[in-house]
Amino acid sequence: MLKPKPRVAFFEFTDCEGCQLQVANLGEALLELTKLVDIVNFREIMSEDGQEYEVLIVEGSVASKHDEERLKKIAAKAKVIVALGACATIGGVNNLKNLKSLDEQKKAVYGSVDPVPDAIATKPIDEVVKVDYYIHGCPIYGPEFVKVMECILLGKPYHVPNYPVCVECKQNENVCAYDKGLFCLGPITRAGCNSWLPNHGSVCVGCRGLLDNPASDAQKDILEKYGLTVDGILDKFTLYCASSKESAKYGKEFKK
Amino acid sequence: MQYAVIKKSDLSRWFDSMKEKGKIYGPKKKENSFVFRPIKEFEEMSLEYIPTILPPKKYYFPQKEFLFKFKINPFKTGKAIDTFEEFILFGVHTCDIAGIQCMDVVFNEKPVDPNYLNRKEKMTIIGFECMHYCDEYASCTAVGTHVYKGGYDIMLTDMGEEYALHINSEKGENLVAGKKYISEMNADDKSKLKKASDEKLKRFKNEFSAGSEEVDRAFDKGFFSPVWDDVGKRCVGCTNCTAVCPTCYCFDVVDEVSLNLNDGDRYRVWNYCQMDDFAKVATGEDFRPGRNARQRHRYYRKFKYSVMKFNKYFCTGCGRCTRACMAKINLKETVNALLAERRGQ
Numbered sequence: 001m002l003k004p005k006p007r008v009a010f011f012e013f014t015d016c017e018g019c020q021l022q023v024a025n026l027g028e029a030l031l032e033l034t035k036l037v038d039i040v041n042f043r044e045i046m047s048e049d050g051q052e053y054e055v056l057i058v059e060g061s062v063a064s065k066h067d068e069e070r071l072k073k074i075a076a077k078a079k080v081i082v083a084l085g086a087c088a089t090i091g092g093v094n095n096l097k098n099l100k101s102l103d104e105q106k107k108a109v110y111g112s113v114d115p116v117p118d119a120i121a122t123k124p125i126d127e128v129v130k131v132d133y134y135i136h137g138c139p140i141y142g143p144e145f146v147k148v149m150e151c152i153l154l155g156k157p158y159h160v161p162n163y164p165v166c167v168e169c170k171q172n173e174n175v176c177a178y179d180k181g182l183f184c185l186g187p188i189t190r191a192g193c194n195s196w197l198p199n200h201g202s203v204c205v206g207c208r209g210l211l212d213n214p215a216s217d218a219q220k221d222i223l224e225k226y227g228l229t230v231d232g233i234l235d236k237f238t239l240y241c242a243s244s245k246e247s248a249k250y251g252k253e254f255k256k
Numbered sequence: 257m258q259y260a261v262i263k264k265s266d267l268s269r270w271f272d273s274m275k276e277k278g279k280i281y282g283p284k285k286k287e288n289s290f291v292f293r294p295i296k297e298f299e300e301m302s303l304e305y306i307p308t309i310l311p312p313k314k315y316y317f318p319q320k321e322f323l324f325k326f327k328i329n330p331f332k333t334g335k336a337i338d339t340f341e342e343f344i345l346f347g348v349h350t351c352d353i354a355g356i357q358c359m360d361v362v363f364n365e366k367p368v369d370p371n372y373l374n375r376k377e378k379m380t381i382i383g384f385e386c387m388h389y390c391d392e393y394a395s396c397t398a399v400g401t402h403v404y405k406g407g408y409d410i411m412l413t414d415m416g417e418e419y420a421l422h423i424n425s426e427k428g429e430n431l432v433a434g435k436k437y438i439s440e441m442n443a444d445d446k447s448k449l450k451k452a453s454d455e456k457l458k459r460f461k462n463e464f465s466a467g468s469e470e471v472d473r474a475f476d477k478g479f480f481s482p483v484w485d486d487v488g489k490r491c492v493g494c495t496n497c498t499a500v501c502p503t504c505y506c507f508d509v510v511d512e513v514s515l516n517l518n519d520g521d522r523y524r525v526w527n528y529c530q531m532d533d534f535a536k537v538a539t540g541e542d543f544r545p546g547r548n549a550r551q552r553h554r555y556y557r558k559f560k561y562s563v564m565k566f567n568k569y570f571c572t573g574c575g576r577c578t579r580a581c582m583a584k585i586n587l588k589e590t591v592n593a594l595l596a597e598r599r600g601q
Contacts, residue, residue, distance in 0.1 A: 032515040154513065162531075163528075163533070164494050166494040167499065179288060180287065187492045
C-alpha cells in the first residue's frame with residue numbers, strides 16, 4: 001500500500017486531453033478523491049506544476065523520440081504508473097499515422113516543412129515503460145477511473161474486464177444494434193464502460209481495444225448475416241485498434 | 257373459483273384494481289423489441305409480444321443485486337436484506353413461467369438462497385398464454401412449455417371476446433375476489449376455452465425432429481460430436497445466449513469499496529459460462545478452453561445435466577438465445593443436427 005496521502009501527477013503526450021477532462025468533470029467524486037490523494041500536477045484544473053509524485057497518470061501515446069525520453073524520465077520517479085485513455089493504453093486513433101510511412105504522413109500533414117524531425121511510429125506507453133494500471137477508453141469512463149484509483153490506494157490490482165461490451169449492453173437491456181441494421185464492435189471489444197455508447201442509441205466503436213481472445217473466424221458469419229463487407233469491418237477496427245498489439249489478436253484469415 | 261371469465265374491455269379496470277397491491281411490471285415495446293418495464297397505465301403494455309430482450313428474471317434475480325454492507329477496519333458485515341416489496345409480473349408467457357420454475361428448483365436446493373426465495377415470495381405472476389407462435393425461433397412445444405403447467409397465480413387465455421382466467425393460488429383468488437366483472441366459468445365458456453385450446457394445439461408442433469427420449473439419447477452419445485466444433489467455430493463469444501436465458505443462474509460476487517476506502521457494498525452480478533475466463537483458475541489453467549467446449553457446455557446444461565439432476569429441461573423454448581445470437585447459432589438447428597447425426601443422416 002502507498003503512504004497515507006500519495007501525490008498524484010497527470011502528464012500528457014500525444015492526445016487531446018479529453019480523458020483528463022473526464023477526470024476534471026467527475027465533480028463530487030474528484031473532491032472526495034482529493035481527501036485521499038494530493039494532486040500535484042494536473043494542468044486542466046490547477047496552475048501548480050509539481051514534479052515529485054508517487055502515482056503517475058499518463059495520457060497520450062508516444063509519437064517522437066523526445067516523447068520517449070520524457071516518458072522514461074517522468075516514469076523513473078513514480079511508484080505506480082497508470083495509462084489513461086486509449087492513446088496511452090493501445091495507441092488509439094494516433095495509430096492511424098502508422099498506416100503509411102512517416103515520410104508520406106509528414107508530407108500530407110505539414111507539406112514541405114518538418115516541425116517534428118524526431119517523429120517515430122506511434123506507440124502505446126507500455127512499449128516504453130512498465131504500466132501497472134490500464135484505464136481504457138476514448139474517452140475514459142469516469143466511474144472506472146474512480147474504481148482504479150481505489151485499487152491503487154488499496155494496493156490491489158485492477159482487472160480490466162476480459163468480456164465483451166455485449167455483456168453490459170444486454171444487462172442494460174438495449175436493443176441490439178445489429179437488430180437495427182447497425183454495425184457495432186461490441187462483441188469483440190473489452191467491456192468496462194457500462195456500454196456507454198449503445199445506452200445512448202449509438203454503436204460501440206471499439207475504443208477500449210479488443211478482447212484478449214476475439215473470435216476471428218466467427219466474425220465472418222456475422223458479416224454474412226448482416227450483409228457487411230470485410231473492408232467495412234476493417235475500417236471500423238482501424239480507428240482504434242490498428243496497433244500491432246491489438247491486431248496481433250486477430251486470426252490470419254481475417255486479415256486480407 | 258378455479259376458472260373464471262373476464263371481458264377484454266374489463267381487463268384495464270382489473271389491472272387498475274391491482275395497482276394498490278404493488279408495483280406492476282409488464283411487457284412494453286422498445287424500438288423493434290420488447291422489454292419488461294414498470295407499468296403505470298394499462299395502455300402502456302403490449303400483451304401481444306415476442307419474448308422480451310431479458311426475461312422477467314431481472315426482477316427476482318437482478319443483474320446486479322445488493323447483498324450487504326461491510327466495513328474493512330474494524331471488520332464488520334451488515335445484515336443481509338430479507339424484506340422485499342410486493343410486485344406483480346403481468347402478462348408473462350408460459351415459457352418464462354417455466355423459467356421461474358427452473359430457478360425455483362435451483363435456489364431451493366440446500367443451502368437455499370434466501371435472497372431469491374424472499375423476493376419470490378413477494379411476487380405475483382399473471383400469465384398470458386400464447387395462442388400462436390411468437391416467431392420461428394421458439395421451441396416451446398419440444399420442451400413442453402407451450403401450454404401452462406402451474407407456476408403462476410392467474411393465467412389468461414384469449415377466447416376471442418373474453419379472457420379465460422385460470423386461478424392457481426390464494427394470491428390469485430384474492431385478485432379476482434369481489435370483482436363483479438369477473439364471473440365464474442359456465443359450461444358455455446368451458447367449451448369455448450376447450451375449442452380455443454384445441455385450435456392452438458393444432459398450430460404448435462414439436463420443433464425438434466424427435467421426442468424427448470431421442471433427445472436424451474442424442475445428448476448421451478453426442479459429447480464428442482462434430483456439431484460442437486461447428487457451433488464453436490461460429491460462436492463469437494459475445495455471451496448474449498447466456499445473458500438472455502431465463503434459466504441461467506450463474507453469478508459472481510463483487511465487492512465495491514467507497515471512496516473512504518473502508519465502507520463497502522457486496523453485490524452479486526450475472527456471470528456467464530460463455531465468458532472467456534469463466535472456467536479459468538488462479539494458475540491460468542482453463543477447464544473449458546475453446547468456444548466449442550463452452551457452447552457444448554451451455555447445451556448440456558439445458559438438455560442433459562439438468563435432466564440428470566432435476567429430471568427437467570432447463571431450456572424453456574423461448575428462443576431468446578437464437579434471437580440474440582450474432583452468428584446465427586440456432587438452438588433448434590443445433591439439437592436437430594445432433595438428432596440427425598444420431599440417426600446416421
